[in-house]
Amino acid sequence: MAFFEFQDDHQPLEGRIALGVEYDGSAYCGWQRLTQAPSVQAALEAALSKIANTPVQALCSGRTDTGVHATRQIVHFDAPVPRTQKAWLFGANAKLPRDIAVRWVVPVADDFHARLSALARRYRYVILNQPSRPVLERANATWCREPLDAERMHAAAQALIGEQDFSSFRAAGCQSKSSHRHVHFIEVRRYGPMIVIDIQANAFLHHMIRNIAGALVAVGRGDHPTTYPGELLALRDRTQGNVTAPGCGLHFVDVYYDERFQLPQEPLGPNMLAFVGEWSGERTLPDSEWARERRQRRVHPPRREVSS
Incomplete structure (x- = not known):
């Protein structure tokens, strides 16, 4: 299989390095380093710093919230030593602790930036729709005991596709300057007791996916018509929306970059959805002015010290 790659043990890597990182977010306040709670960033930087014997700063493709998981978080850092x-x-x-793992390591061009070079991010929200509470999946899926109609949820979600104002689906404390985002697709599918909300966009607002999931669950239960998410979108008022769905069901599964960076491809997670068979990068990105500008952007490379 293509993701079983040889790991070179002879040629030292220098310059900018990209990592694919997987983590169970249950014990963390999210990706971003905070002084008052454990974070994925702090744990990863501590591990890399021990290998380098000097401090290492790691930057990610997209910050995840408390309790949110990732199977393809892209990270980059500038190696201070070979x-x-x-x-x-x-x-x-x-x-690293057992709930965080580096999946792969590759050298990248100096103008690669995990966040600023990203063209799209993709998440999967997993719901276990069954009468009894889950046991084995309790930390990585949201439980809903009421019957949900996945077809109604899928139909309702289509009103959110395209470049629109998602003010009704952003958290009150969202710090983004713009509430406009371009959603490429939303698919809602049932696989036995699992319902999966698969969503991709150029970027997401704080709590945007979890708020969308909350609205779609309300439609799936029959509390609202399929027009409900579109009606919320038009209101541009978060106070009119539903509860925010729990973070445990949300998985960050893919990030898209320009083909020139040639990052490794791998099966999309989480592993309980491996039977779907989709790999990273298989979807064609919709053409947009934002994406064209991102492809042309060149991140300023790090300044290199010249030895005397």
């Missing part, structure tokens, strides 16, 4: 690909990968995993 280490081999195998040393960075296996060394970091040896230092």
Whole structure:
């Protein structure tokens, strides 16, 4: 299989390095480092710093909230010292807690930036729709005991596709300057007891997906008609919306970049959806002015010290 790649143990890597990172977000306040709570960023930077024997700063493709998981969080850092690909990968995993793992390590161009170079992000929200509470899946799926109609949920979600104002689906404390986002697709499918909301956009507002999930569940239960998400969207008022769905069901599964960066491809997560068979990067991105500008953008490379 293509994701079983040889890890070089001879050629030291220097310059900018990209990582694919997977984590169970249950024990963390999210990706971003905070002083008052454990974060994924702090744990990863601590592990990389031990390998380098000097501080390392890691930047991610998209910040996740408390309790949210990731199977393809893209991270980059500028290596302060040369280490081999195998040393960075296996060394970091040896230092990381069991709920965080580096999946792959590759060198990238100096103008690659995990966040600023990203063309799209993709999430899957997993709901276990069954009468009894889940046990094995309790930390990575949301439980809904009432019967849900996935077809109604899918039909309702189509009103949210396109470039629109998502003020009705942003958190009150969202710090984004603009409430406009371009949603590429939303698909709602049932797989036995699982209902999966699969959504991709150029970027997301704070709590945007979880608020969309809350509205779609209300439609699936029959509390509202299929026109409900579109009606909420038009109001541009978060106070008129539904409850925010729990973070445990949300999984960050893919990030798209310009093909020139050639990041590794892998099966989309979480692993309980591996039977779907989709791999990263398989979807065609819709053409947009925002995406064209992003492809042409060149992130200023880090300043290199010249030895005397």
